[in-house]
Amino acid sequence: MNRRKSHLSLFLRRVAIRLSAFHRELLLPIPYLILCGWLFSGFRFGSPDPAWFDSLFLVPERPGWSAPDHEHWFGTAANGADLFEASRYAMASSVILGLQAISLGGLLALLIPCLFALRSSQNRYRELEFALRIVRPLPFFLILALLLGAWPGSETAILGMGAIVAVLSTSAMTDWLRKREESFELTAARIVGLSRFQILRSRLLPTILPRLAGALALYLPSTILAEMALSFLGFGGHRASVGAMIARGQEFLIEAPWMTIYPGILATGVVMAFSFLGWRSAATVRTGLTPPFS
Amino acid sequence: MTRRLLSSLLMTVIRVIFIGIVLGFLVRRITSTPGDLELGSWLTEPWRGVLLNRLIVSGRVLIFALPTILITGYLWGIFGARFRRLHLARLLSLPFSTFACVPGFWFVILVAAYSYFHWQRPGFADELTLESGPNLLVWWHAAVVALPAAAAGVAWQIRAVATHLERTMGRPWVRSLLLEGENDDTIFYRYLLRHKAGSLISLFSGGIPLVLSSLIVLEPAFHLEGIGALLTESIKTSSPSGVLISAIALVSPSILASFFSELFPASS
Numbered sequence: 092m093n094r095r096k097s098h099l100s101l102f103l104r105r106v107a108i109r110l111s112a113f114h115r116e117l118l119l120p121i122p123y124l125i126l127c128g129w130l131f132s133g134f135r136f137g138s139p140d141p142a143w144f145d146s147l148f149l150v151p152e153r154p155g156w157s158a159p160d161h162e163h164w165f166g167t168a169a170n171g172a173d174l175f176e177a178s179r180y181a182m183a184s185s186v187i188l189g190l191q192a193i194s195l196g197g198l199l200a201l202l203i204p205c206l207f208a209l210r211s212s213q214n215r216y217r218e219l220e221f222a223l224r225i226v227r228p229l230p231f232f233l234i235l236a237l238l239l240g241a242w243p244g245s246e247t248a249i250l251g252m253g254a255i256v257a258v259l260s261t262s263a264m265t266d267w268l269r270k271r272e273e274s275f276e277l278t279a280a281r282i283v284g285l286s287r288f289q290i291l292r293s294r295l296l297p298t299i300l301p302r303l304a305g306a307l308a309l310y311l312p313s314t315i316l317a318e319m320a321l322s323f324l325g326f327g328g329h330r331a332s333v334g335a336m337i338a339r340g341q342e343f344l345i346e347a348p349w350m351t352i353y354p355g356i357l358a359t360g361v362v363m364a365f366s367f368l369g370w371r372s373a374a375t376v377r378t379g380l381t382p383p384f385s
Numbered sequence: 386m387t388r389r390l391l392s393s394l395l396m397t398v399i400r401v402i403f404i405g406i407v408l409g410f411l412v413r414r415i416t417s418t419p420g421d422l423e424l425g426s427w428l429t430e431p432w433r434g435v436l437l438n439r440l441i442v443s444g445r446v447l448i449f450a451l452p453t454i455l456i457t458g459y460l461w462g463i464f465g466a467r468f469r470r471l472h473l474a475r476l477l478s479l480p481f482s483t484f485a486c487v488p489g490f491w492f493v494i495l496v497a498a499y500s501y502f503h504w505q506r507p508g509f510a511d512e513l514t515l516e517s518g519p520n521l522l523v524w525w526h527a528a529v530v531a532l533p534a535a536a537a538g539v540a541w542q543i544r545a546v547a548t549h550l551e552r553t554m555g556r557p558w559v560r561s562l563l564l565e566g567e568n569d570d571t572i573f574y575r576y577l578l579r580h581k582a583g584s585l586i587s588l589f590s591g592g593i594p595l596v597l598s599s600l601i602v603l604e605p606a607f608h609l610e611g612i613g614a615l616l617t618e619s620i621k622t623s624s625p626s627g628v629l630i631s632a633i634a635l636v637s638p639s640i641l642a643s644f645f646s647e648l649f650p651a652s653s
Contacts, residue, residue: 225400228590228643232598233616233635234407237628240620241414316488320602323490324617337491344498351498355491363486370482381544 115375116301119368126364127186133176134183144331146170147177148339148350156347165353169343178354181331182361185322188330189314191249196256197307201300203257204264208295209287216265223262231255232317239326248321248328252314256307263306263380267299305376308369312362319358333358386648393647400640408632416625435615436630443600443611443634445523449531450538454592458542459585465543466550467573474547481540489533489599490606496529497607509608530607534599538592545588553581587649590642597635 110117147168155171157163165174207219238251271277271294280290321327322334333354340350373380465474497509553559554577562572578585600613612634619627 224396225403228400228594228639229404230594230598230635230639232601233632234411236601236616236620237408237411237415237632240628241411312486316486319488320490323488324602324605325621334488334490337488337494341494344494348498351491351494355488355495358491359487362488363483366482366486379548381541381548 119372119375122364122368126361126368130179130183130186130361134180134187144181144329144335147172147174147336148342150343154347156343156350158347159349159353165357166347166349168350169347174350174353175357177331178333178336178357181333181336181354182357184331185315185318185333185358186361186365188245188249188318189252189311192252192314192318193256193307193311195249195253196260196310197303199253199257200260200264200306201303203261204268205291205296207265208268208291211287216269219261219265223258223265226258227262231258232320235317235321236324236326239321243326244328245330248318248326252317256310256314259310260303260306263378264299264303267302267379268295271295271298301376302378305373305378306380308372309378309380311369312366315362315365389648389650393644396647397640397644400643404636404640408629408636412625412628412632415620415628416623432626432630436634439610439612439615439631440634442523442527442609443604443613445527446530446534446600446604446609446611447596447638449528450535450596451593453531453535454538454542454596455589457539458592459546462543462546463550463578465547466554469547469551469554474543474551478540478543478547481536481543484533485537485540487533487536489536490602492533493529493603493607526607526609530600530603530609530611534596534603535592537599538595541595542588542592545591546585549585549588550577550581553577583649587646590639590646593642594639597639600635 147170150169154169155167156169157167157171159166163173163175165178168174168177204216204219207216235248235251235255239247241247277290277294280294285294318327319332319334319337322330322332323338324334325338327335336354337351337358340347340354343350461477462474465477467473501509554573559572559577562576563569567576600611601616602613603609604611604613605617612631615627616631616635618624619631
């Protein structure tokens, strides 16, 4: 019997086709969720207790530290606290800061090129590209260290790293937008008479946004590494961080080497996991950026 | 060429003015915050001697790091692009990319501690002085710092060179050469490399800011008294001259490198 299919079944089929086309993109958040879920389980949001972090490294007359064993994988700190949990907490704190910086950078990277895209002139991105050309070759970590030297604290770190991510992402965004402007579809949209806002909303952003997400995933491990390095140097403020743990743990390198070695192993593992996921994400959405740092 | 030279000069001048304003503003702010006076012992030494010694120490690290980035990056990048069907560029850059995920400061502390305990000499053994023979210890110190400093740069350079060549391989003129009957090797080495030599050279400056940035972290971690360590000490002691001199010393090579890279046609 030749019955016409219902609207619902046609809709479901269309959704299934669309999902199968994006199965790679849809699968990628799963490892991110698993990694972040493990990292943030038991994490208290808000400012961590500085006294708790200090007590890990304050050595009493009879130190409570012990070498790694089956019960304490990373050993224990000077106050007898489990070092694995402390490292995980410190790592989660670093990742949170990195995510905040990435979010800020992503927002700026979305906003600035879009404002330029609304301009009606032919070379609408020229000034932006010129400004980016001036800034891009500078060693960003130097600027970050100076910024934190001038205004110590987490907020400066987030703002500084966010600005750096914004510079790198804006550069990529401008490139993608400029290439997209040259496409046949955009020429047709202009001929049809769509306004700049309509072109931006319906033609440019839908293709650019997934790429921006891929670029930000690529920059996340770099921000985590930068945060740890700043904390190691003592510019990170009074905050639990793996960098600060390694810096303070190296004072006990002879008596308790696990206090330096194991937090570093955890940091390496987490950064590596975020890096591999970031490279995969960037490749999946075809950002065209060059890993590891673009 | 003259137009490119003028454009590059103009960009460099604007860059210098920009960094001058930023540095001036930040240095003024840093000096208004109270510093840690215990760390300021080196301030009593004459400035010229301090700067020269620090530049020599950091220079040794750069002697290892920069040629490693350029030689490995270009050779392996070209090799990777030639065998693009095997994804060789990705495979070749993977060890370096993976190593770049290791926090460099943690790595150099581990190496220093290991070598101190096992060889009783290099690493943090600052109190040891050489009595006879060539001072290989300073080169060992430089090599330990240069290794993590160069990792990210090498990975980036391999991928950048390979990607640039691979993108050009899809161009119509390359395909037309293939249709004319030229073999892969001839197209790649005779036409593609020659045609893209200028834009490939312009990629050389990409890894330099990465190395200079990593010096700021790695030198203090290894107790190596270079220009990066001078910057961190100066920030902690709120020394305006220290911050300014070390920042200028760290920024200048990347500005100079970008000036030279802009003389060549840009690679998109």
